[in-house]
Amino acid sequence: MHANRKQVGDTKLRRHEKYEHLIAAAKQLEALPTAVAHPCDETSLRGAVEAAEAGLIVPILIGPQDKIASVAKEHGLKIDGYEIIDVPHSHAAADKAVEIVRAGKAELLMKGSLHSDELLSAVTAHDTGLRTGRRISHVFVMDVPTHAQTLFVTDAAVNIAPDLMEKRDIVQNAIDLFVGLGLGTPKVAILSAVETVTTAIPSTIDAAALCKMADRGQITGGELDGPLAFDNAISPEAARIKGITSPVAGQAQILVVPNLEAGNMLAKNLTFISNADAAGIVLGARVPIILTSRADNVRTRMASCAVATLFAHSRRASAPIRA
Structure with missing residues (x-):
């Protein structure tokens, strides 16, 4: 071995x-x-x-x-x-x-x-x-020992509560990095707490809008899906159980968090619970x-x-x- x-x-x-x-x-x-x-x-x-x-x-x-x-x-x-x-x-x-x-x-x-x-x-x-002209944002490039792929988590360090257009730049920055590293076309999950769009959770509305922006060419270079909960973003089995069918669900490589607090907690959980390393880079x-x-x-x-x-x-x- x-x-x-x-x-x-x-x-x-x-x-x-x-x-x-x-x-x-x-x-x-x-x-x-x-x-x-x-x-x-x-x-x-x-x-x-x-x-x-x-x-x-x-x-x-x-x-x-x-x-x-x-x-x-x-x-x-x-x-x-x-x-x-x-x-x-x-x-x-x-x-x-x-x-x-x-x-x-x-x-x-x-x-x-x-x-x-x-x-x-x-x-x-x-x-x-x-x-x-681009919003500055941070990406954690995470090496998680228990996960097959490198995970990009953004933004967990710079933008505290980004609005929709700021999230657009955050997503585009991360895609550009993924492509620039020669990793191909990334699968981008726009994270929230649930998989359905609801006015009770504003991040689900942003997620849906970002996906439509990608459809209209306002975000380029990646495949987007959202809103997705974390489990449905990285676990094919969780996505299957929930009946979510998309090229991204269960296979996400870029995880776009709704705000800095969520991203910080996610990155530190991966670091301290899953023994991940978290390289950091600011883009834009x-x-x-x-x-x-x-x-x-x-x-x-x-x-x-x-x-x-x-x-x-x-x-x-x-x-x-x-x-």
Whole structure:
């Protein structure tokens, strides 16, 4: 039996195979210059250094130079040869990282040991940020050991209570990522608590509208169905019992949650109950943003870098993001 798998009843545990495939694919491509904002703790600096050593990124380290050097020395990390831009604090690091991207000196942006809000504030600044016509949104690319496919969960980190048009961008961003990673045409489930449309649950109405928008070409590149409850989205047996027949039910690859609270709970349940890893990326800006958590392990940070690198390469030959 494969070293990364073991049988438990009828469930195969696939430990990190999906991430291994993504990282291996990214290693075949040119490493991209990456503005790393405030890598001032071991995990964030190690993630950037190990991603560089793996050939995924070329880091530009932005933050207090003495602090970065101290962390590197304390934890045995070799940062010789990497460009370091000395700025006094995390806020300045976020602003400088965005400035470097705007100047075309970096093709990726990576969060270090600062708060996500601090980095995204610099990204979304009207005059100096990295906005496009598309709403910025977050995707968790989840490697769930008990599930055969990589699951994309969106949006569980940026948009708190998105309206219909914001959900349209959230869906399109996730589809574009899935396609850009070379995974084919995604099956997209618009999640709610039930499978029928009812005014008592507004997310079911949004789900139905999003599916119709896809029918009319307002969302492209994926197959949509919704509303679907979580079980009917990922379990063929649950979908069969409920009598739901569609190309998506039971086979969903992208899970679109109704709001941030639901998405956060879903992603953390998968992480802490199913031992999933959750690579994180923000889309809809001028460049992919590697948005990791301070609690992420190095493997997850590596996977986040791999996803961003693969997507950035796919965008090189494509048209800019449209509204």
